[in-house]
Amino acid sequence: MAARKSAAKPNVSPEELKQYYRDMLLIRRFEEKAGQLYGMGLIGGFCHLYIGQEAVVVGLEAAADEGDKRVTSYRDHGHMLACGMDPDGVMAELTGREGGYSKGKGGSMHMFSREKHFYGGHGIVGAQVPIGAGLAFADKYLENDRVTFTYFGDGAANQGQVYESFNMASIWSLPVVFVIENNQYAMGTSQKRSTSGQDIYERGAPFGIPGELVDGMDVLKVKEAGEKAIAHCRAGKGPYILEIKTYRYRGHSMSDPAKYRTREEVQKMREERDPIENIRTMLLDGKHASEDDLKSIDKEIKDIVNKSADFARESPEPDLDQLWTDIYASELPQGDAVDS
Amino acid sequence: MATEILMPALSPTMEEGTLAKWLVKEGDEVSSGDILAEIETDKATMEFEAVDEGIVGKILIDEGTEGVKVNTPIAVLVEEGESADDVEVSEAPAEPAGGDDDDAGESAPAKAAEPASSVPASAALEPDWPEGTELKTQTVREALRDAMAEEMRRDPNVFVMGEEVAEYEGAYKITQGLLDEFGAKRVIDTPITEHGFAGLGVGAAFGGLKPIVEFMTFNFAMQAMDQIINSAAKTLYMSGGQMGCPMVFRGPNGAAARVAAQHSQDYAAWYAHIPGLRVVQPFSASDYKGLLKSAVRDPNPVIFLENEILYGKSFDVPDLEDFTVPFGKARIWKEGKDVTIVSFGIGMTYALEAAEKLAEEGIEAEVVDLRTLRPLDYGTVIESVKKTNRVVTVEEGFPVASIGNHLSAYIMENAFDYLDAPVINCTGKDVPMPYAANLEKHALVTTDEVIAAVKTVTYR
Known part of the structure; x- marks a missing residue:
């Protein structure tokens, strides 16, 4: 209950608290709905749910400014919702429909939004890390003061390219926050079994990159750490590492029975550390919101999610001609270099 | 005992270089590790060190000389009391190791590359x-x-x-x-x-x-x-x-x-x-x-x-201010009526050399340089096949699932009735590249193989 105690005197307004509650709840309900649609056969392939980890992206997005970038792995629905992408477009991509962010051609793991500066959605573990460093390289080259959040998991932290990226980001002082979402399981292999030296945030030290460990079940702590990291990057001091300890309640993907951990372990996390319950209690205890206020938020979220599910079912499958489009670009994309 | 100092090979592909500067003069005593000269390769200027001890008896190649072939004697080291004038200097550059494989013909990669520089640009029928x-x-x-x-x-x-x-x-x-x-x-x-x-x-x-x-x-x-x-x-x-x-x-x-x-x-x-x-x-x-x-x-x-x-x-x-070449447009280097040789990249050196030799025997090969593989100019290939009815492809890559294989399938699907012979793919051999000079020559595609393939498809 340490998190709850420390958050009892939040340095945030009730409105902000309610916003975080709303944003996290949207991710939770959206993911629950996605799981349900998967069970109905409306979503196919791999589908990696974000339930339990909501405070990570909501906290960091609260710290980010307009124009900051983000890139992540295949467990990406939460990141997209948190940065303001349309739930309808995300859900319709999950069902492989024309109205999806990638017109149904990317699926759960591959969505992008230039408008929201979301650069994927990458399916190969760790591949987004040098890409994130490259986004930051572009910002530095273009001499704006934007920062890139490069998310990866504790599993990806054992990929060589992560350290190739640390090295380059450090020697070139790139404005990138490496966010390690440590949910403690690399698919079915616990961190203890896969990772030598349990403090991943310290792995930046040999490269001269400061890092810190953050309680990822507490959205306020995540936000605070995010603000510090961003300030470091914006000041031109180079990269920063946040290892955010979190927990996913569901399996690695929808087809993972999660036999590698006990039901009790999951249950304990849900009961004692749930990031949404944490904020909910804070709102009620601090009399910032009534049960009715929260119920109305719940209802609002439920409506948004139901609408996205309806849209995702009703949006048609892509036209067969779409098979042959978007393989080659005929003109340069309108990138940040152009529109800023 | 006098020792010849030879023009060194300072990179895997160096055949000749410029003797930029002597850092010793006749009569100087040198020991191993002393820098004798600066030599310019096509890539860099390198310092050239003495291996043996002795006195610089005679400098054979003046500084500033360009195009000094590898292994040409450039100086003579003598021992105390010896005169450089007594030394008989070999004239021709010594044979490089492994380079005396007679039956390999002209197929060493460096040699095969020679015709490239001698092919006039006017050979391109449709210049860009x-x-x-x-x-x-x-x-x-x-x-x-x-x-x-x-x-x-x-x-x-x-x-x-x-x-x-x-x-x-x-x-x-x-x-x-x-x-x-x-x-x-x-x-x-x-x-x-x-x-x-x-x-x-x-x-x-x-x-x-x-x-x-x-x-x-x-x-x-x-x-x-x-x-x-x-x-x-x-x-x-x-x-x-x-x-x-x-x-x-x-x-x-x-x-x-x-x-x-x-x-x-x-x-x-x-x-x-x-x-x-x-x-x-x-x-x-x-x-x-x-x-x-x-x-x-x-x-x-x-x-x-x-x-x-x-x-x-x-x-x-x-000499244009802004010269570009579009993707997806092959270039016909030589027109011919008897056979189409399709290649790209360094494969073109074998293709052009083969075409030149075949012309001497009265076989007129059309040589198509694909230039880009994606997009690939299928149209030019097919048009040429319709004219010559015979195709040989040339590339240095491995034979399995090669560009030639793909072209063969495409030609079969789209111009089968125009073919008078099966398409032959000349490729590198299906082996990891060996180091030994003679083996390397044979591992790559050779001009002789291209010529033989053309003779097969033209039934000569």
């Missing part, structure tokens, strides 16, 4: 420049450098990154002068971290820049393959057209000379397999220049496959 354009002679190396410099002047978001591209001016001297002109912000030395900097380049392209990523050789790009294929080539499609990856991956590809299995592979077929990539593999300097400029401007990821042996070869290049 207007009639009357002034031409200048340039090496492939200079053409590549000029192409990058011109594109960097044109677009401030174009930058070059790779191992040794900046301060060292390129492991193969391709980026010579770029750091001076454009500065360290745009000409960037990377750590040896191919996977990392390929991915970083992809991110920079997503972020609005136009990276030119140099691989010291494409053999090292295998470390970066995931970023090239999964990130660069597929993102436009996966994003439903929202996010492309406009960038160039370039560097030498294929066999150089005597660098063995891990440094000699031709990746043309590998990259040509991937939708979403453009794949370019030029032969002549004008194509290197015009196609690289097109590559930098293309909004897609471009694999630009160069060849180390061709770097030093000279060709006519149009």
Whole structure:
């Protein structure tokens, strides 16, 4: 209950608290709905749910400014919702429909939004890390003061390219926050079994990159750490590492029975550390919101999610001609270099 | 006992060099490790050290002499009391090791590359420049450098990154002068971290820049393959057209000379397999220049496959302010009616040499240089097949799932009735590249094999 105690005197307004509650709840309900649609056969392939980890992206997005970038792995629905992408477009991509962010051609793991500066959605573990460093390289080259959040998991932290990226980001002082979402399981292999030296945030030290460990079940702590990291990057001091300890309640993907951990372990996390319950209690205890206020938020979220599910079912499958489009670009994309 | 000092080979592909400066004079005493001279190769100026002790008895090649063949005696070391005048100096350069394999014919890669420089640009039936354009002679190396410099002047978001591209001016001297002109912000030395900097380049392209990523050789790009294929080539499609990856991956590809299995592979077929990539593999300097400029401007990821042996070869290049060559347009180097020889990149050296020899025997080969493999100019190939009815393909890559295999299938599907003989694919052999000089010659495709294939398909 340490998190709850420390958050009892939040340095945030009730409105902000309610916003975080709303944003996290949207991710939770959206993911629950996605799981349900998967069970109905409306979503196919791999589908990696974000339930339990909501405070990570909501906290960091609260710290980010307009124009900051983000890139992540295949467990990406939460990141997209948190940065303001349309739930309808995300859900319709999950069902492989024309109205999806990638017109149904990317699926759960591959969505992008230039408008929201979301650069994927990458399916190969760790591949987004040098890409994130490259986004930051572009910002530095273009001499704006934007920062890139490069998310990866504790599993990806054992990929060589992560350290190739640390090295380059450090020697070139790139404005990138490496966010390690440590949910403690690399698919079915616990961190203890896969990772030598349990403090991943310290792995930046040999490269001269400061890092810190953050309680990822507490959205306020995540936000605070995010603000510090961003300030470091914006000041031109180079990269920063946040290892955010979190927990996913569901399996690695929808087809993972999660036999590698006990039901009790999951249950304990849900009961004692749930990031949404944490904020909910804070709102009620601090009399910032009534049960009715929260119920109305719940209802609002439920409506948004139901609408996205309806849209995702009703949006048609892509036209067969779409098979042959978007393989080659005929003109340069309108990138940040152009529109800023 | 007098010792001859021979012109050294200072790189795998060096055949001759310039004796830039003597740092010793006749009568000087030298011991091993002393620097004797500065020698300019096509890539760099190198210091040349003494191996033996002695007195410089005679300097045989004056400083400033260009084109000194490897193994030519350049000085004589004598012992105390000996006179250099008594020494009989051998005249011809000594034979390089392994180079005396008589039955190998003309197929050593370095030798086979010779006709390249002697092929007049007028052999191109459809030149890519207007009639009357002034031409200048340039090496492939200079053409590549000029192409990058011109594109960097044109677009401030174009930058070059790779191992040794900046301060060292390129492991193969391709980026010579770029750091001076454009500065360290745009000409960037990377750590040896191919996977990392390929991915970083992809991110920079997503972020609005136009990276030119140099691989010291494409053999090292295998470390970066995931970023090239999964990130660069597929993102436009996966994003439903929202996010492309406009960038160039370039560097030498294929066999150089005597660098063995891990440094000699031709990746043309590998990259040509991937939708979403453009794949370019030029032969002549004008194509290197015009196609690289097109590559930098293309909004897609471009694999630009160069060849180390061709770097030093000279060709006519149009003296135009902004010369580009479009993708997907093959070039017919020689017209002929008896057989079509289709090739690309350094394969063209064998194709052209074979065509020249075949002409002496009265066989008129049409030689088609594909220039780009994605997009591939099927139309020009098919038109030529309809005229000659016989096809031989030539490439240095491995035989299984080669570009030639693909062309054969395409021709069979689209021009079967025009064929008077099965298509023959001349390729490198199905073996890892050996180091031994004689084995290497045979591992590559040879001009003799191309000639034999043409005779087979023309039933001669």
